[in-house]
Amino acid sequence: MSFVWTVAEQHEGRLKAVSFELLSRGRALADKLDTKLASLVIGAGVGQPGLRELIQRGADEVYHVADARLAHFVCETWSNILADLVRHYRPVVVLAAATSLGRTLMPHLAVKVHAGLTADCTELDIEPGSDNLLQTRPAIGGNIMATIKTPDHRPQMATVRPRSSVVLPRDPERLGRIIEVPVAEQLFESRVVVHGCRADVEDFVNLEEAEVVVAGGKGLKKGDNFALLRELAAELGAMVGASRDAVDRGWIGYPHQIGLSGKTISPRLYIAAGISGSIQHLAGIKTAETIVSINKDPDAPLHNVADFGIVGDLFDVVPELTRRLRRSKAVAS
Amino acid sequence: MTIIVPIKQVPETSNVRMDPETGTMIRAGAATVVNPLDLYAIETALRLREAHGGSVTVLSMGPPAALKAVKEAIAMGCDDGLLLSDRVFAGADTWATSYTLAAAVRRLGAFDLIVAGERATDGDTAQVGPGLAAWLDVPLATYVARIDTVADGRLSVQRLTEEGYQQLTLQLPALITVVKEIAAVRLPTLRGKKRARLSEVPVLTAADLDVDRACLGLRGSPTKVVRIERPKVARGGEMVSVNGQQGVTAAVDALLEFLRSRGLLEEVSS
Ligand SMILES: Cc1cc2nc3c(=O)[nH]c(=O)nc-3n(C[C@H](O)[C@H](O)[C@H](O)COP(=O)(O)OP(=O)(O)OC[C@H]3O[C@@H](n4cnc5c(N)ncnc54)[C@H](O)[C@@H]3O)c2cc1C
Ligand SMILES: Nc1ncnc2c1ncn2[C@@H]1O[C@H](COP(=O)(O)O)[C@@H](O)[C@H]1O
Numbered sequence: 024m025s026f027v028w029t030v031a032e033q034h035e036g037r038l039k040a041v042s043f044e045l046l047s048r049g050r051a052l053a054d055k056l057d058t059k060l061a062s063l064v065i066g067a068g069v070g071q072p073g074l075r076e077l078i079q080r081g082a083d084e085v086y087h088v089a090d091a092r093l094a095h096f097v098c099e100t101w102s103n104i105l106a107d108l109v110r111h112y113r114p115v116v117v118l119a120a121a122t123s124l125g126r127t128l129m130p131h132l133a134v135k136v137h138a139g140l141t142a143d144c145t146e147l148d149i150e151p152g153s154d155n156l157l158q159t160r161p162a163i164g165g166n167i168m169a170t171i172k173t174p175d176h177r178p179q180m181a182t183v184r185p186r187s188s189v190v191l192p193r194d195p196e197r198l199g200r201i202i203e204v205p206v207a208e209q210l211f212e213s214r215v216v217v218h219g220c221r222a223d224v225e226d227f228v229n230l231e232e233a234e235v236v237v238a239g240g241k242g243l244k245k246g247d248n249f250a251l252l253r254e255l256a257a258e259l260g261a262m263v264g265a266s267r268d269a270v271d272r273g274w275i276g277y278p279h280q281i282g283l284s285g286k287t288i289s290p291r292l293y294i295a296a297g298i299s300g301s302i303q304h305l306a307g308i309k310t311a312e313t314i315v316s317i318n319k320d321p322d323a324p325l326h327n328v329a330d331f332g333i334v335g336d337l338f339d340v341v342p343e344l345t346r347r348l349r350r351s352k353a354v355a356s
Numbered sequence: 357m358t359i360i361v362p363i364k365q366v367p368e369t370s371n372v373r374m375d376p377e378t379g380t381m382i383r384a385g386a387a388t389v390v391n392p393l394d395l396y397a398i399e400t401a402l403r404l405r406e407a408h409g410g411s412v413t414v415l416s417m418g419p420p421a422a423l424k425a426v427k428e429a430i431a432m433g434c435d436d437g438l439l440l441s442d443r444v445f446a447g448a449d450t451w452a453t454s455y456t457l458a459a460a461v462r463r464l465g466a467f468d469l470i471v472a473g474e475r476a477t478d479g480d481t482a483q484v485g486p487g488l489a490a491w492l493d494v495p496l497a498t499y500v501a502r503i504d505t506v507a508d509g510r511l512s513v514q515r516l517t518e519e520g521y522q523q524l525t526l527q528l529p530a531l532i533t534v535v536k537e538i539a540a541v542r543l544p545t546l547r548g549k550k551r552a553r554l555s556e557v558p559v560l561t562a563a564d565l566d567v568d569r570a571c572l573g574l575r576g577s578p579t580k581v582v583r584i585e586r587p588k589v590a591r592g593g594e595m596v597s598v599n600g601q602q603g604v605t606a607a608v609d610a611l612l613e614f615l616r617s618r619g620l621l622e623e624v625s626s
Contacts, residue, residue, distance in 0.1 A: 034519050095522065098486065098496045123517040127498040130483035133451060134490035139578030140450065142481040157582065162480055164369060168585045176578040214495040214527035222520030229518045235620075277501070277537040278516065283369070283477055284393060284536045292620050302369060313618055314591065315611065321597070330591050331614045333607045335598025343608045348621075351612075 025115035025177070026084070027053040029062045030105070030128070031077060032120055036068025038076065040232060041120040041183075043190040046081035048147055048183055049118055050191060052156070055149040056115065059083040063108070065101055066093045071201075078199035080191045088204045092211060095220070098127050099212035106135040107210065114178045116156055118147075121182035122231065129182050139173030140180040143287070145187045145310060156181070164283055164306030185231050186289040187310060228262050228278050235292045236311075238264035238281055239274075240304075242297015242318065242337055246274030251341050252296065258348040264288070266298045282307035296337040300325025317341065357410035357468040357506070359401045361434065362457055362488065363394040365418050365425035366478040390425045394473035395432075395541040396534050400503070401471045402433045403539060408506055411435040413464060417445055417456055423557055431544035431552040438464065442561035447574030450479070454487030456572060459565040461492060469511065470531040474499060485533035495526040501537040 029049045031042035046062060053060040061084040062077045074085050088104055105128070109117065117132075119125035121143040133140040145168075146159035155172045156179040162169045173179045230236060237256045239249055249263065256263050264286075265279040281288055283303035293311040298304060300316065300323055308314060309328075316329035317337050326332040333340055368389045390398075401412040414429040416422050417440040426437035440460055448456065461467065470492075475482035482498070489496035497513050501521060504512040509528045514521040516535055526532075544552075562572055570576055594614060596607045615621045 095524075097524075098489075098498070102490070123499050123515070126482050127486050127496070130450060130454075130481075130486035131490040131496065133483075133578075134454060134487045137451075137578070140483060141579060142450075142483055161587075163478055164480070166586070168587050170582045170585075171579050172582050173578050174580060212495070214530075215497075216525045218523040218525070220517070220520045220522050221514070227520050231518055277535075280536075292615070309587075313615075313620060314593070315615075321595075326593075326595065328591055328593075329595075330593040331611060332593055332595040333598060333611060334595065335604065335607055339601075339604045340598065340607060343604050344611065347608055347612060 025113055026059045026061045027056065027116040028114040028118065028178070029060070029082070030117065030119035030125065031062050031064045032122060032124055033064065033066050033069050033073075036070070036073075038064075038069060038073050039120075040190065041122065041185045042077065043080045044185065044188040045118050045120060045183060046077065047191045048188050049116070050081035052116055052147060052149060053083075056154060058115065061086060061114070063105070064088065065104060067091050068094070074201050076193065078201070079193045079195055079197050083199045085199065085201045086204050087201060088206055090206050093206075095217035096124050096128075097212050097215045097217060098131050099215065100210060101128050102131040102135060103210040103212065104206060105132050107207070108204070109136050109178060117178045117180045119182050121184045125182045129180055133180055136178070137176060138178050138180050139176050140182070141171045141173075142182050144181045144183050147181065147183070155179070161309060164302060165309035166302075184287070184289060184310065226276055226278075230262055230264055230279065230281065230286050230288050233262040233288065233290050235259050235261035235294075236264045236281075236288055236290045237261045237294045237296070238266065238298060239269055239296050240266035240298030241268040241272070243269065243274065246272070249275055251338075251345075255294075255341055255345045255348075258345055258352070259292075261292075261294075266304050295325055296341055298325055299323050300328065357404055357408050358466065359404060359410060359412045360415055360461060360464065360467050360470045361394070361397050361401045361412060361429070362415045362470065362472050362484070363398065363425055363429055364391045364416060364473070364476045365389070365422040366391045366476055369477060388421065388424070390428050391473055391476045391478075393475060393477060393536065396536055396538055397471040397473045398429050398432055398434060399539045399541045400534050401469075402542070404469070404503070404506065410468070413438065415457065415460055415464070416440070417448070417453060417460075420559070423559070426557050427552040427555070428544065430555050430557075431548040432542060433545075433548055436555065437557045439557055439559045440565075441559050444562050444569060444572045444575075447577065448572065449577035449579045450481050450483035450487055451578050452572060452576040454484050454491055455576065456565070456567065457484070457488050458491035459567045460560065461488070463560075463565060466529075468528045470494075470529075472531065472533045474533050474535050482533070485531060489531040492531070495530040496532070497524060497526055497530070498533045500532045500534045503538070
């Protein structure tokens with residue numbers, strides 16, 4: 024039987040939230056296709072509780088490929104392992120996250136198994152009658168939504184934008200199988216050596232996973248003024264982002280950049296201060312749930328797409344907002 | 357080092373404005389440019405050549421007009437270019453594009469490194485680079501933000517991931533895709549522009565490549581576009597204006613009220 028598969032992601036043995044988001048997508052598709060949902064875990068260090076959580080959040084089966092040499096992502100090795108599994112089990116759909124890992128691994132795998140692949144989907148459905156996977160994704164900087172299908176090739180593969188799906192509640196009663204998959208020695212890639220991961224670099228952020236993002240642009244006037252946003256972010260439990268103009272001026276590091284040549288984010292709340300809202304910036308925030316714009320120019324394009332806009336001076340509004348949040352917290356505690 | 361840089365010609369977006377009503381791009385006279393993110397790939401290749409010698413060849417698949425993009429890359433300092441242009445290439449998805457580019461790379465002969473852009477700003481897929489590495493069976497590093505060393509047939513790089521910078525060493529020949537952080541892009545020089553004008557860029561068709569025609573263009577593309585919609589961008593949001601200090605307080609009040617109504621603030625007191 025042809026299952027729906029999701030590729031789980033982990034970091035240092037901890038399954039990432041996106042692994043569970045993929046399960047809710049996969050569950051809906053598997054139910055429509057009347058088939059089972061399997062999740063693949065590649066790497067070392069995910070223990071039984073983690074594997075069971077995948078089942079409790081929607082998987083029927085978990086394929087666990089564990090080896091100490093799989094501690095770090097190496098595209099060729101992952102792709103070799105998956106290609107073997109795909110050829111053996113013949114899944115009908117394979118979903119991965121549209122992350123640096125998924126967006127590297129999946130196109131590599133698609134070539135190996137001659138499958139179609141759609142990038143960065145925000146909606147997935149099954150076409151009635153044909154059972155084809157309908158994959159909808161933003162293109163041209165989010166200005167159009169394209170729906171794509173792969174009628175003549177299997178598996179149908181897609182990467183799914185992080186934070187674009189809700190996680191299913193955990194059902195402790197749900198049962199499923201955990202299958203330990205051995206790795207053939209020749210699947211290990213010897214042309215690539217991973218030395219590790221530096222996260223200690225000055226001010227690194229993982230904006231893609233943030234629930235709340237507070238971002239600043241050229242309106243901040245100088246780099247030191249990002250302190251205002253950092254204070255607000257601290258009150259909101261938010262991460263700090265920036266427009267390209269702020270990054271190019273050296274006010275803040277590139278990992279903070281949001282937009283066409285930076286990151287695409289989908290937080291629950293996005294607050295922009297002193298950002299005009301160029302088409303390139305908007306490309307990165309279209310799928311934010313709620314957008315708030317603080318800009319003294321009433322005609323700033325970001326005000327147009329915002330759910331709430333304040334036409335005013337950010338140097339008045341942002342500190343006041345921080346103060347009020349701080350005060351209401353003090354009152355609450 | 358023998359370096360190949362695949363580049364794509366895309367519609368220019370920097371001057372494009374949005375129609376807030378329909379959510380469409382106002383493409384009045386929108387010109388085409390080298391995919392802006394490919395400029396970082398070109399810059400990276402030129403710097404490697406400056407440090408280690410060798411040559412940089414740009415490779416593009418597209419309509420005849422894409423010759424302009426190839427010439428622009430030569431004006432920036434690339435040694436030569438190659439354009440793949442043929443009706444049967446049209447409508448290729450990333451699978452078919454990477455298949456075709458791989459055939460062209462094989463025709464170019466031995467190489468040390470391919471430097472691709474992170475993604476093209478029109479299709480936005482970021483799939484052609486990894487796909488090309490798979491076809492050519494060479495080691496791959498995507499989202500490269502820094503090149504540390506090139507020595508003894510090995511390339512050490514740092515790739516930008518959600519968790520930080522992953523450090524890895526690849527055996528050459530290899531393929532990398534680069535992000536904007538890697539370098540500031542140079543402008544074409546006058547001399548470069550002249551050289552570009554005078555240079556002969558070969559244009560190859562499917563007949564010049566060792567390819568299976570069933571794998572080319574629209575026909576060879578596993579993915580098919582079913583429909584295209586234009587989402588409305590305007591969210592019809594609430595707007596408050598600040599007038600004087602009282603206005604600041606009132607505006608922040610209204611914002612806090614709004615955030616609470618959407619369940620975006622945990623604490624309940626006012
Ligand atoms: C190929 C390409 C890729 C790009 N990629 C990106 C990208 O990934 N991300 C990105 O952001 N941009 C990107 N850009 C750049 C983009 O076109 C804009 O130049 C940029 O987003 C503008 O940044 P900004 O909004 O901070 O600055 P500006 O457009 O200058 O806007 C500053 C805003 O601050 C407001 N302001 C000033 N002072 C105050 C104050 N005291 N209080 C309140 N408001 C104030 C002004 O009214 C103005 O609206 C790209 C451009 C190109 C060509
Ligand atoms: N038609 C093409 N010709 C040459 N290179 C391309 C082409 N399409 C994509 N590329 C390369 O692949 C990268 C990723 O493109 P994409 O997968 O379309 O987002 C680009 O930055 C280019 O380096």
